[in-house]
Amino acid sequence: MEAEKQSEWGPIAWAHLSSVRNQSPLIQCITNFVSMDLTANTLLSAGASPAMLHSSNETPDFTPQVHALYINVGTLSDNWLPAMKLAAEIASKFKKPWVLDPVAAGASCFRLKACLDLISLKPTVIRGNASEIIALANASVGFTKGVDSSHDSTDAVEAAKSLANSCGAVVAVSGAVDIVTDGNRVVGARNGVPMMQKITATGCAVTALIAAFVAIDPLQALEATASALAVFGVAGEIGMEMARGPASLRMHLIDSLHGLDQTAVISRVKITTS
Ligand SMILES: Nc1ncnc2c1ncn2[C@@H]1O[C@H](COP(=O)(O)OP(=O)(O)OP(=O)(O)O)[C@@H](O)[C@H]1O
Numbered sequence: 001m002e003a004e005k006q007s008e009w010g011p012i013a014w015a016h017l018s019s020v021r022n023q024s025p026l027i028q029c030i031t032n033f034v035s036m037d038l039t040a041n042t043l044l045s046a047g048a049s050p051a052m053l054h055s056s057n058e059t060p061d062f063t064p065q066v067h068a069l070y071i072n073v074g075t076l077s078d079n080w081l082p083a084m085k086l087a088a089e090i091a092s093k094f095k096k097p098w099v100l101d102p103v104a105a106g107a108s109c110f111r112l113k114a115c116l117d118l119i120s121l122k123p124t125v126i127r128g129n130a131s132e133i134i135a136l137a138n139a140s141v142g143f144t145k146g147v148d149s150s151h152d153s154t155d156a157v158e159a160a161k162s163l164a165n166s167c168g169a170v171v172a173v174s175g176a177v178d179i180v181t182d183g184n185r186v187v188g189a190r191n192g193v194p195m196m197q198k199i200t201a202t203g204c205a206v207t208a209l210i211a212a213f214v215a216i217d218p219l220q221a222l223e224a225t226a227s228a229l230a231v232f233g234v235a236g237e238i239g240m241e242m243a244r245g246p247a248s249l250r251m252h253l254i255d256s257l258h259g260l261d262q263t264a265v266i267s268r269v270k271i272t273t274s
């Protein structure tokens with residue numbers, strides 16, 4: 001599923017979604033309380049199988065069985081961090097892809113250090129908003145308005161490349177244009193609608209979708225990540241045609257993701273290589 005031309009991205013995204021539907025990868029999610037419902041429903045709608053298991057007592061048995069691990073620090077607390085680190089270590093040991101959502105990375109020293117420690121455990125993909133990626137690349141607090149971004153994704157291209165080069169992960173920055181880089185190649189996905197920012201945890205949910213796409217194509221994490229972001233954006237666009245506001249968009253986005261067909265994906269996916 002190597003991508004060279006813009007016109008090839010629609011079929012690439014469709015191939016990823018089809019594989020997720022056919023293979024139904026098991027995704028362990030250690031995620032925040034706000035996002036659990038939307039995240040699990042997003043994965044189910046896409047055809048994946050979510051499991052919100054986070055106890056360090058069961059991770060040694062469970063993590064080796066999963067197809068990918070998703071870690072999100074949104075409602076981080078002292079006792080969850082060791083469980084996150086243990087799961088990441090086991091995922092790496094068993095060569096399972098794992099994906100990090102560094103929610104509000106720049107909000108506090110505790111959160112920034114937790115994210116940097118997790119990054120040292122070699123995530124396959126990191127997906128954040130622009131302020132989160134800038135905070136990580138600079139290893140400094142600030143740059144953020146809590147969990148929301150105070151930057152555009154295009155402000156974070158160099159930060160994303162620098163972070164990708166320093167840690168070896170594919171780095172994605174969400175926004176009006178979703179940017180994905182492995183430190184060398186940079187692609188932009190232009191799907192989605194601004195109203196998606198008005199539903200809490202859409203970022204968390206799309207990071208889980210990235211984990212499902214990477215689960216079925218772990219050797220091409222950049223292609224899988226860009227495809228997941230574009231597919232989620234297409235579901236948002238189609239959902240917006242029926243929505244009256246954020247609450248109904250949440251419902252229609254999930255319905256649209258479940259119902260996406262080949263024609264819609266191939267005709268709507270807007271990914272460009274810069
Ligand atoms: N202006 C925009 N136009 C189109 N789509 C957007 C826009 N801003 C964000 N999105 C989409 O909304 C989703 C969430 O991205 P966002 O950057 O808001 O994440 P986030 O800040 O991490 O969210 P959260 O913390 O609530 O999970 C992504 O799929 C992204 O592509």
Ligand SMILES: Cc1ncsc1CCO
Nearest residue numbers: 032034074075103147201
């Ligand atoms: C609002 C909120 N606070 C911590 S996590 C979260 C969900 C969006 O990131």
Ligand SMILES: [Mg+2]
Nearest residue numbers: 103129203204
């Ligand atoms: Mg977020």
